Amino acid sequence: MKRLYFIILVSSLFITVTAQRATRSYIPHGAFFYDSQWQGVNSVNKAAYYRVLAIDNKGQKMFYDYYITGQLQAEKHYISINRQNDRNTVLNGLCRTFHKSGRVESVLQYKNGKANGRALSFFPSGNIGMKLSYRNGLLDGPCYTYSESGRLEYTTIWRNGSKINEIKGGKDHYIDKNTNEDEFCERYRHDEALIMAQSKSIYKARENKDQKENVELKAAKKLNSNLTRDSKELQLSYDDLTKKERANSTDNKVKEIVSNQAPKEDKYLANIKYPDTPKEKVETVSDKMSLGGIIPQNGRFNFNYLHSLLGNENERLKNIDVLTGISHNFQLNSLQIIDGFGAQKEVVFHHNMIYDVQNSMDKVTGAKPRQIGFFGTITGDNLLIDRINIFTWSEEEMYFIAQEAIKSNYKTLGGIDYKLTGGNFILEPKVKSTNYDEREVIVTFTHEPTLYAGLYHIQMDVK
Numbered sequence: 316m317k318r319l320y321f322i323i324l325v326s327s328l329f330i331t332v333t334a335q336r337a338t339r340s341y342i343p344h345g346a347f348f349y350d351s352q353w354q355g356v357n358s359v360n361k362a363a364y365y366r367v368l369a370i371d372n373k374g375q376k377m378f379y380d381y382y383i384t385g386q387l388q389a390e391k392h393y394i395s396i397n398r399q400n401d402r403n404t405v406l407n408g409l410c411r412t413f414h415k416s417g418r419v420e421s422v423l424q425y426k427n428g429k430a431n432g433r434a435l436s437f438f439p440s441g442n443i444g445m446k447l448s449y450r451n452g453l454l455d456g457p458c459y460t461y462s463e464s465g466r467l468e469y470t471t472i473w474r475n476g477s478k479i480n481e482i483k484g485g486k487d488h489y490i491d492k493n494t495n496e497d498e499f500c501e502r503y504r505h506d507e508a509l510i511m512a513q514s515k516s517i518y519k520a521r522e523n524k525d526q527k528e529n530v531e532l533k534a535a536k537k538l539n540s541n542l543t544r545d546s547k548e549l550q551l552s553y554d555d556l557t558k559k560e561r562a563n564s565t566d567n568k569v570k571e572i573v574s575n576q577a578p579k580e581d582k583y584l585a586n587i588k589y590p591d592t593p594k595e596k597v598e599t600v601s602d603k604m605s606l607g608g609i610i611p612q613n614g615r616f617n618f619n620y621l622h623s624l625l626g627n628e629n630e631r632l633k634n635i636d637v638l639t640g641i642s643h644n645f646q647l648n649s650l651q652i653i654d655g656f657g658a659q660k661e662v663v664f665h666h667n668m669i670y671d672v673q674n675s676m677d678k679v680t681g682a683k684p685r686q687i688g689f690f691g692t693i694t695g696d697n698l699l700i701d702r703i704n705i706f707t708w709s710e711e712e713m714y715f716i717a718q719e720a721i722k723s724n725y726k727t728l729g730g731i732d733y734k735l736t737g738g739n740f741i742l743e744p745k746v747k748s749t750n751y752d753e754r755e756v757i758v759t760f761t762h763e764p765t766l767y768a769g770l771y772h773i774q775m776d777v778k
């Protein structure tokens with residue numbers, strides 16, 4: 316009877332876990348959410364899109380918008396972002412949007428929040444739809460309207476927002492007579508094939524995952540439904556045992572499940588041998604840093620050491636056991652491995668907080684919460700680090716990281732005083748590295764009461 320109870324317990328747990336498994340894409344730390352009307356929401360379950368902040372190769376502020384399923388929806392440069400209503404976000408520079416297939420949907424240029432310069436729109440098929448020209452937010456210049464088959468249907472002339480003239484057909488003066496191409500149009504579609512391939516892979520991965528989960532769910536339900544009448548009667552008989560006997564039995568079986576089905580990350584923690592804390596060594600980022608960087612004995616996050624893991628090409632590949640040891644030196648013990656698409660993973664270590672994968676949000680579980688996440692490509696037990704995410708409750712620790720970076724030849728983007736920003740600023744190197752194996756790292760600081768459980772967030776990215 317005890318064996319029968321164990322079978323029923325396992326099968327019912329399997330059904331529950333399988334049914335609740337998330338099918339959405341991996342959403343990085345630092346993302347915030349919008350609904351289908353581009354109104355800000357605080358839950359991934361209410362979101363149609365999510366947004367990730369970034370810096371382009373010229374040091375300009377930009378963001379990437381994604382459909383909640385993971386496909387790229389837009390890339391835009393900006394001055395300021397409104398997280399409650401995106402219509403109040405102030406754009407500046409080049410902006411592109413994409414169909415869910417990955418094809419370019421539109422190309423627009425902005426200056427201080429107003430459309431300024433050439434603009435393009437495309438059909439889902441990839442053919443050009445319209446070519447526009449703006450000045451200070453108003454249509455100004457020639458406008459060409461195409462049919463989906465590629466025929467020029469109308470040519471319209473605008474001046475300061477007023478239509479001056481319109482004719483059927485006409486001649487597209489943006490097309491070079493030698494190449495028979497619109498150079499501006501082609502320039503901003505050059506990577507379309509790559510984005511389409513990424514979208515296709517995301518769709519395929521989700522489709523395969525859904526199919527697998529459906530098969531598993533059907534199998535589990537079938538197993539559960541095939542319990543015989545005699546088995547059910549035996550189960551009822553077992554339920555009549557004393558509470559003490561049942562509790563002892565259940566406790567033993569739970570221990571059996573845990574021991575036999577322990578997740579990989581728990582095994583790492585069970586048998587880990589931590590490396591010695593690196594000895595103190597005074598260096599700057601401009602020097603060629605190594606794992607001889609500083610990790611303070613008090614467990615505080617250290618910029619120089621973490622920079623070496625991300626910025627030094629030779630230090631990026633780390634065994635998960637080594638990352639566990641590093642995080643132990645930061646006084647973090649709880650390990651969580653978050654799946655991305657394909658081989659992408661984030662290896663996360665916590666203290667008094669967890670990352671809720673189902674709802675894509677951090678949850679504080681105790682006093683003085685802290686967390687570090689290493690994001691990258693995993694092969695076997697090794698991770699190739701592409702990003703480091705830090706979360707801390709301590710304003711002092713956040714400023715300590717910033718001060719270390721500044722001492723290591725970093726500066727604030729825009730030359731602002733970072734101490735007056737409330738924890739919202741960006742640091743970049745003053746001088747670009749000339750070392751072949753050293754990567755340029757940008758550090759973004761964010762602190763908002765409604766984001767990341769109200770913690771200070773420091774994100775280290777390769778430029």
